[in-house]
């Protein structure tokens with residue numbers, strides 16, 4: 001009996017060792033590419049620095065290095081309710097400037113990527129590749145010229161609508177006004193295909209996704225969307241829509257927001273959100289000259305986050321696995337939404353230093369090295385290449 005127990009223990013230790021070795025081997029050169037991280041607005045609003053390691057927020061260079069994060073599509077977003085329409089483009093340009101300026105200040109560690117080939121080259125050189133995206137079609141203010149200019153400044157995907165329906169695309173969290181995408185939106189999609197800008201279908205209504213998939217000549221992505229079959233909340237995607245994105249060759253990048261991964265967490269989040277947002281708004285008005293006001297905002301966010309049930313990282317893995325099983329391992333990726341989710345992260349996936357936890361989790365779920373490489377970033381890179389190929393036609 002004693003002998004059998006020690007043999008079993010020994011076998012377990014050997015397995016653990018080989019898992020570690022396999023993990024280390026993969027982490028040596030795997031491209032981890034996150035489709036959606038919102039840190040740059042903190043650079044503009046709070047003077048946040050990518051160079052320093054922080055005990056708050058979810059991305060900086062030291063933690064990117066720890067987590068082997070190789071490439072990021074940074075989100076440039078403007079909440080329409082926070083800014084008058086006349087200020088949308090200005091705000092977006094300020095946030096986009098922060099991406100370029102932080103890269104310039106940290107040029108030993110980072111480089112701006114404009115193409116898929118740039119991402120591969122920068123990753124091989126040991127630097128972090130920074131790309132930019134526009135979250136919400138309202139930001140281009142119905143102007144194809146603004147769309148083209150944002151592309152010239154490095155924007156590589158546009159989320160067609162954000163939380164609100166705009167003049168040409170229905171949001172999934174607002175009233176539908178266009179039965180999907182309006183004729184002008186179809187013209188914009190044609191222009192996006194022509195200039196090589198990827199379409200992002202996160203946030204838009206199911207019918208709008210189907211329209212985007214039908215009208216686009218290139219594959220589309222959902223840059224930060226989770227699975228409705230697991231957590232039936234409005235922001236998540238049903239299986240037939242996930243399959244439609246996959247049929248076009250696209251990728252669904254899973255959002256890490258604890259309230260999107262788990263319905264019970266979502267219920268608490270939604271119930272408390274109006275009170276939280278009112279508290280934050282009042283504080284920012286009252287303390288507008290206090291340099292510590294952002295720290296105070298984070299404390300409020302934390303207090304409300306603590307009311308939510310904890311969501312372990314294995315629930316995030318379930319969402320990834322579901323898309324891989326439903327649509328195929330070629331059609332799932334990562335779109336953490338870090339620094340866009342007010343600190344509502346899963347336990348074990350608190351910031352960008354934790355991506356290896358996902359690699360290990362996928363290994364333990366039986367995924368091959370080839371599939372893990374695709375899920376962690378290869379699929380997103382493939383779509384970027386396909387969009388560039390369509391633009392060249």
Ligand SMILES: [Zn+2]
Pocket residue numbers: 135203224340
């Ligand atoms: Zn979003």
